[in-house]
Amino acid sequence: MRLPTPAYLIDLAVIRKNCEALSDLKARTGCRIVQALKAFALPAAFPLLRVHLDGCCASGLWEARLAREYFGETVLTCGPVYRDTDTDLFDLSSHLIFNSLSHWQHWRHYALNHPRYQAGIISYGIRLNPQCSTGSTPIYDPCRPGSRLGALPDSLKNADLEGLSGCHFHSLCDQNSDALATTLEALDRHFGALLKSPQIRWLNMGGGHALTRPDYDQQLLVDLIQKSQDCYHLDEIWLEPGEAPVLKSGTLHASVLDIFQSGEQTIAVLDVSATAHIPDVLEMPYRPDLTLDGIPSGELGPHKYHLGGSTCLAGDSIGSYSFHRPLKIGDRLVFEDMAQYTMVKTTMFNGIQHPSIVLRDESGKDQIVRSYDYQDFKQRLM
Numbered sequence: 001m002r003l004p005t006p007a008y009l010i011d012l013a014v015i016r017k018n019c020e021a022l023s024d025l026k027a028r029t030g031c032r033i034v035q036a037l038k039a040f041a042l043p044a045a046f047p048l049l050r051v052h053l054d055g056c057c058a059s060g061l062w063e064a065r066l067a068r069e070y071f072g073e074t075v076l077t078c079g080p081v082y083r084d085t086d087t088d089l090f091d092l093s094s095h096l097i098f099n100s101l102s103h104w105q106h107w108r109h110y111a112l113n114h115p116r117y118q119a120g121i122i123s124y125g126i127r128l129n130p131q132c133s134t135g136s137t138p139i140y141d142p143c144r145p146g147s148r149l150g151a152l153p154d155s156l157k158n159a160d161l162e163g164l165s166g167c168h169f170h171s172l173c174d175q176n177s178d179a180l181a182t183t184l185e186a187l188d189r190h191f192g193a194l195l196k197s198p199q200i201r202w203l204n205m206g207g208g209h210a211l212t213r214p215d216y217d218q219q220l221l222v223d224l225i226q227k228s229q230d231c232y233h234l235d236e237i238w239l240e241p242g243e244a245p246v247l248k249s250g251t252l253h254a255s256v257l258d259i260f261q262s263g264e265q266t267i268a269v270l271d272v273s274a275t276a277h278i279p280d281v282l283e284m285p286y287r288p289d290l291t292l293d294g295i296p297s298g299e300l301g302p303h304k305y306h307l308g309g310s311t312c313l314a315g316d317s318i319g320s321y322s323f324h325r326p327l328k329i330g331d332r333l334v335f336e337d338m339a340q341y342t343m344v345k346t347t348m349f350n351g352i353q354h355p356s357i358v359l360r361d362e363s364g365k366d367q368i369v370r371s372y373d374y375q376d377f378k379q380r381l382m
Contacts, residue, residue: 018244
C-alpha cells in the first residue's frame with residue numbers, strides 16, 4: 001500500500017531483532033528488562049514485545065493501566081509524584097517506586113495496609129539520586145543540581161524505611177555502559193550502606209541504556225550487573241530501556257507542501273511538525289536523519305533546503321538538509337529512527353493533521369492501526 005502522509009511506520013521485524021538481542025542479554029546477565037512506556041506505548045506491538053521482555057515501566061496512572069490491560073501483570077511504576085486519587089496504582093503495579101522520602105511517608109500507611117502488599121503481590125521502592133551527571137543535555141539530566149528526581153543521601157539518614165524493599169535510579173540518556181559504570185560508583189559511594197542492608201531485595205537501574213546500538217559494550221554491562229549482584233546480594237536487577245527494544249524500527253513519512261525563497265535560504269514546508277510530531281528535535285535539540293528516494297540526505301551538497309513544520313510557531317524548524325536532486329512539491333521525505341519519544345509526545349497544536357500510525361508485519365504487509373481526523377481534535381476540548 002502507498003502510505004498516507006504524514007504517517008509513522010513501525011516495522012515489527014526490526015523490533016523482533018532488537019528483542020532477540022535483549023533476550024540474549026537477559027540470559028547473559030540474569031537481569032530483567034521491561035519496556036518503558038514513556039518512550040514507546042503502541043499496543044499493536046505489545047504481543048511481540050511481551051514474548052521477549054518481562055513487563056513494562058510506567059510513569060503514571062494511565063501508562064500503568066495501559067500496561068496492565070495490554071501487556072501483562074509486571075508493571076514497574078515510577079513517577080515524580082502520585083495524586084491522592086491515584087490509588088489504582090496499588091492494584092495495577094507489581095513494583096511501586098516513590099520519588100522522595102516525604103512522598104513515601106505520605107503514602108506509607110495506605111501502602112503497608114494495602115491487601116496486595118500484605119499478600120506479597122506488590123513491593124515498594126524509593127528512587128535515589130546518585131548525583132552523577134554523565135550526559136550532555138541538561139533537560140534530560142535527572143542528576144543536575146536542584147533536580148526534583150530522586151532522594152539525596154542526606155534525606156535518608158536515620159530515616160525509617162520500613163516497607164521499602166527496592167531502590168531505583170535513572171540517570172542515563174541513550175548512553176553506553178561506561179556511563180553506567182561511572183554512575184554505579186557514585187551510587188555505591190552515596191547509598192552503598194542502604195543497598196547492602198538486608199531489606200533491599202531489588203535494584204532498578206532505570207533507562208537510557210543504548211543496549212541494542214552496535215557500539216554498546218555488552219560485556220561491561222554483564223560485568224557491572226554481576227558485580228552489583230555480588231556486592232548487594234540482590235534478588236532482582238531491572239533495566240527499563242525505552243529506546244533499545246524499538247531502535248531503528250520506526251520512520252516518519254512526510255510530504256513537501258511548499259517551496260519558496262527567504263533571503264538566502266530555500267524553505268521547504270512539510271506536512272509534519274517538529275513542534276507537534278517530533279518535539280525532541282527542539283528539546284534536545286537534534287537533527288534527525290532522513291532520506292529522499294531512499295537516498296540519505298547530507299549537510300553539504302548542491303540542493304540545500306531548510307525544512308519547516310506546518311504549525312504557526314516561528315521556531316517549528318527541523319533543520320537544513322542537502323539532497324541529491326532538487327525538491328519538488330509532493331516529494332516524500334522519510335525521517336529515520338522515529339519509533340521512540342514521538343507518538344507518545346505528539347500534540348494536535350493548531351489543529352493540523354496528526355500522523356497516522358502504520359504497522360508493518362514481519363511479512364512486509366502494512367496496516368493502518370490508527371488514523372486521526374477532526375473529531376479527535378475536537379473531542380480533546382469538548
